[in-house]
Amino acid sequence: MRFCSLGSGSGGNASLIEASQGITSTQLLVDCGFSLRELTRRLERAGSSPADLDAIFITHEHGDHIGCALNLAQRYRIPLWTSRGTWRALNDRPNNMSAADFDPALLHLIKDGECADLGDIQIKPFAVPHDAQEPLHLRCSDGARSLGLITDLGHACASVAQALQGCQGLLLECNHDEELLRASSYPASLKRRILGSHGHLSNESAAELLRSCLHTGLQHVVAAHLSESNNRPALAAASLAAVLGCSPEVIAVASQDLGCAWTELS
Numbered sequence: 181m182r183f184c185s186l187g188s189g190s191g192g193n194a195s196l197i198e199a200s201q202g203i204t205s206t207q208l209l210v211d212c213g214f215s216l217r218e219l220t221r222r223l224e225r226a227g228s229s230p231a232d233l234d235a236i237f238i239t240h241e242h243g244d245h246i247g248c249a250l251n252l253a254q255r256y257r258i259p260l261w262t263s264r265g266t267w268r269a270l271n272d273r274p275n276n277m278s279a280a281d282f283d284p285a286l287l288h289l290i291k292d293g294e295c296a297d298l299g300d301i302q303i304k305p306f307a308v309p310h311d312a313q314e315p316l317h318l319r320c321s322d323g324a325r326s327l328g329l330i331t332d333l334g335h336a337c338a339s340v341a342q343a344l345q346g347c348q349g350l351l352l353e354c355n356h357d358e359e360l361l362r363a364s365s366y367p368a369s370l371k372r373r374i375l376g377s378h379g380h381l382s383n384e385s386a387a388e389l390l391r392s393c394l395h396t397g398l399q400h401v402v403a404a405h406l407s408e409s410n411n412r413p414a415l416a417a418a419s420l421a422a423v424l425g426c427s428p429e430v431i432a433v434a435s436q437d438l439g440c441a442w443t444e445l446s
Contacts, residue, residue, distance in 0.1 A: 181301075181322040183349065185439030186222040187214065188331065188404040192244050192436070194219060195329055195351060196226055199300040199322035206299030209236045210318055210329055212249035219248055226442070230256045235298045237305075238262040240312035240332065241269040250282050261288045261296070261303070265314020292316060306343035308333040311378040319343055325445040327351070328393075331405040334378040336389035344393045348445045351434070352390060354403040354416035355380035361410040374410075383411065383419035390423045400443050404434040 186194040192213035199206050207228060212219060216230075223229055236258050238249050250270075253260040260282075267289060270279040290296055292307040302323070305316035310332045317330040317340075328344040331353045344350065361371060361382075373379050381389070390401065401424065403416040413435070417428035424430075434440040 181320070181325050181327065182442050182444040183327055183329075183351065184226055184442045185351065185402065185404060185434035186219070186226060187436055187439045188434035189406060189408060189436035190244055191408075192218075192247060193331060193405065194222065194247075194439075196223070196228060197301060197320050197327065199320075201300045201322070204300055206234045206301045207232050208298055208301050208303070208320065209233050211239055211245040211247075211331075212236060212252060213244040213247040216248040216251055216255075219252065222439070226439075230258070233258050235259045235261060235301075237303065237318060238266060239317055240310065240315035241266050242312060242332070245332070246270065250279065253286050254283055257286065259288055259298075260286050261290055261298075263291060263305070263314040263316045264289045266312070266316075269313040290316070304343075306340065308340055309335055309337060309378050311373065311376075317343075319347065325349070327445060330389075333381060334376055336381065336385060336392070341389060341392040344389075346395060346397070347393065348397055349400045349402075349443065350390070350393065350398070351402045351404050352386050352420070353381045353405040354383045354386040354411065354419065354433075355405050356382050356407045356410040357412065357415050358382045358384065360412075361407070364410050366410075380405070380407075383416050386416070387419040387423050390420055394423065399445055400432070402432045402434055402440055402443065406433065406435075408436065 181199040328347040417431040421428040
């Protein structure tokens, strides 16, 4: 199994996961926070295309995660997976395509702790504390290896840490450096939201979560969803590297423009 980020940050998020079992192969797109043209360009950069996608999973309804998901799924007849709360929220807000116009045959609703087999990838979503209707982040497995993806949450409660135990790979939110955020020009209300229990993880909080998930089989950690204004890649990498006892240069950081390269879990 391998994974890459197509881009991560407040301007748009999308991750691609691929697993194969001999002659079969499955590609899962997690979040879709770009225009269809831009997403297609980013998929091509990763050696893929919309036609290669076998499923789409949407973590929550915020624009930097939902993007063109409905248009993409409908145009290319790709199954779309999300929570009931996220789907309800999409019906309550304007999108490029109305949820009411979406083909129900393509929609699959899933809940916290429920497993689903998507070809060569098994998914197990888990609930997170974030200011959305029913946000779910994801643990993916090919039967031998597991990957945890978690990019939007205000704090790492015990159930989140439990859901990530034993993963060989982690794509982990490091949204902000708390000192930079507090000193920023953001309005006080926005600072409170980001720092709140249902906002976003700081570098320090991400490091604490990583510490709770450490095990000898953990191979790769990627820092994601960095704030362009209130974080620096070097700060995020240093926080995670301190937990892993490695050089910060070892930590991959997913950027808004380029995401991160394919990472293989062996």
